[in-house]
Structures are given as structure tokens and as C-alpha cells.
Amino acid sequence: MPVHVRRDDLMSAGMLALVLSAGDYDPQRGVPFRSFAAFRIRGALVDELRAMDWASRSVRSQARRVETIRALLTTTLHRPPGADEIAEAMGISTCELDAVNADLARANVLSLQGFATDTLPVTTANDTGCPESLILQREQLGYLHDAIAALPERLRFVVVGHYFQQRQMSDIAVDLSVTGSRVSQMCTEATILIRDGMNSQLDPDALRPLTQTGRAAAIRKEYFQALAARNTVAGRLDMSTSQGEMRHGVDAEQATRPSRIA
Numbered sequence: 001m002p003v004h005v006r007r008d009d010l011m012s013a014g015m016l017a018l019v020l021s022a023g024d025y026d027p028q029r030g031v032p033f034r035s036f037a038a039f040r041i042r043g044a045l046v047d048e049l050r051a052m053d054w055a056s057r058s059v060r061s062q063a064r065r066v067e068t069i070r071a072l073l074t075t076t077l078h079r080p081p082g083a084d085e086i087a088e089a090m091g092i093s094t095c096e097l098d099a100v101n102a103d104l105a106r107a108n109v110l111s112l113q114g115f116a117t118d119t120l121p122v123t124t125a126n127d128t129g130c131p132e133s134l135i136l137q138r139e140q141l142g143y144l145h146d147a148i149a150a151l152p153e154r155l156r157f158v159v160v161g162h163y164f165q166q167r168q169m170s171d172i173a174v175d176l177s178v179t180g181s182r183v184s185q186m187c188t189e190a191t192i193l194i195r196d197g198m199n200s201q202l203d204p205d206a207l208r209p210l211t212q213t214g215r216a217a218a219i220r221k222e223y224f225q226a227l228a229a230r231n232t233v234a235g236r237l238d239m240s241t242s243q244g245e246m247r248h249g250v251d252a253e254q255a256t257r258p259s260r261i262a
Helices: 007-024 033-052 057-077 083-090 094-107 120-125 131-149 153-164 169-176 180-202 215-230 233-237
Strands: none
Touching (some): 083 094, 131 180, 131 215, 131 233, 153 169, 153 180, 169 180, 180 215
16 A cells, blocks of 8 residues: 555444445345455445545556556567657657656655654655756666676677566577576676776765776776766766656667677
């Protein structure tokens, strides 16, 4: 249940339905009282929840339709669909889709009783719906895709194949002529490199100290430099829409089969 739904209110609605069931029950119909009352109580709880919901039934119906189409497109396209694709599949404009999302967002409420006095300021300050948070999120997404695109060829092939194309590691291993365990190792290596690369640009204090020497340290340093010079703030923000959804055709989603390296 949502946090703003009070258990006492539901219990009161259920108890009232139980009393009414006892008054309306007719044993001559051959239906056990337990089944008869359970049906009435369940209906009363659903009605109470609908009365508490700030969104109309039509808005909830549209929201369920959006989620169904989003799941279907994700399965078909093997990637999260964009707002324009969802709107096209629903036969509506993107403005109408934005209106549905806005109506649903306005229906989400928070319970002040659910917050401790020392956690409420933190929660409101971390609201991801504010414009500043959205800009920061879009910049982080841009850095993430730049970090993937700047990976060495084989590591990028593994990351794109496993995370973007939802391929099995065994299939990727066949393309690279290596074992499945080696692909898993490469995936872990790429993930660490991406995290360190993003920290080098966004949060240098969180960057792990360089413990490697020789060629490994040189590759890591070269990767950081390539990531820093790869794009601008405007370029990273341009990778996503104003709603924070990634545009199609960004570099991180493009990968070709690398040549075999002994």
C-alpha cells in the first residue's frame, strides 16, 4: 500500500462491511458466511482505496496502459522505449502522454506522519523532480554513455552486448573467442573502469587511489583523459531529452564486433 494509506481507515471499512454482511446474510442461499463476508469486505476495501486515491480511475487506467505498452516495447526493442515511441504505440501525441504522466505525478502524495523529524528536510532536498536535479541526472547519463563509448574496443563490446542488447555472456564469449568466465571478468573490469572514470570527472574525492603500475596505470590514465576530452556539458545534455530520457543513436549503444586479439 502507498505510505499515505492508513491501516486504521482500511480496518474500519472492513469492520463496517463485516457488520453489514452479517445483517444481509441469508443462509438459505447455500453460500458459507465466510465466503459471503470475504467478498463484501474485499469490495469495501477496494472502494475505500479508490476514495483515498487522488487520481481518477481514467488516469489510473491510462497509467496501466502506458506501463503495458512500455513493457511490450522494451521486450520488442530490447531497450527502454522513448516517450515518442510510447505515444505512437498508444495513438496519442507526446503532449497527451506528458499530460497523463503529470496527472499521475500529482496523484502521488506523501504522508507527513511517515517521516521522522530529522529525515524530512533530507527527503525534500533530494527531490529528483526539481529542474536542478533533472539537469544533474542528465549530465550523469551523458557521462555514463561517454564513459562506455570511451572504453577499449573489447570491453565496450562486452558492456554494450550484455547491458544494452541483453545478450548472454556465453554468446559474447563465442564472438570474442574466449571463455564465459573471461567475459564475466571483462564485464567487471569495464564496470570498475566506468565508475572510476565518472568519479574522475564528477567526484574526484571518491576516486579510488591508483594502486596499479606500469601498463595498467597508463591505460587507466589514458582512459580518464579520453573521457575528459570526449564531450562538453552541452553535448552530454543533448544526449537526453528535457524529460531525462536518452535519445537513440548515442555512441554507447553502437558497437561492432571487435577483431580477435590473442
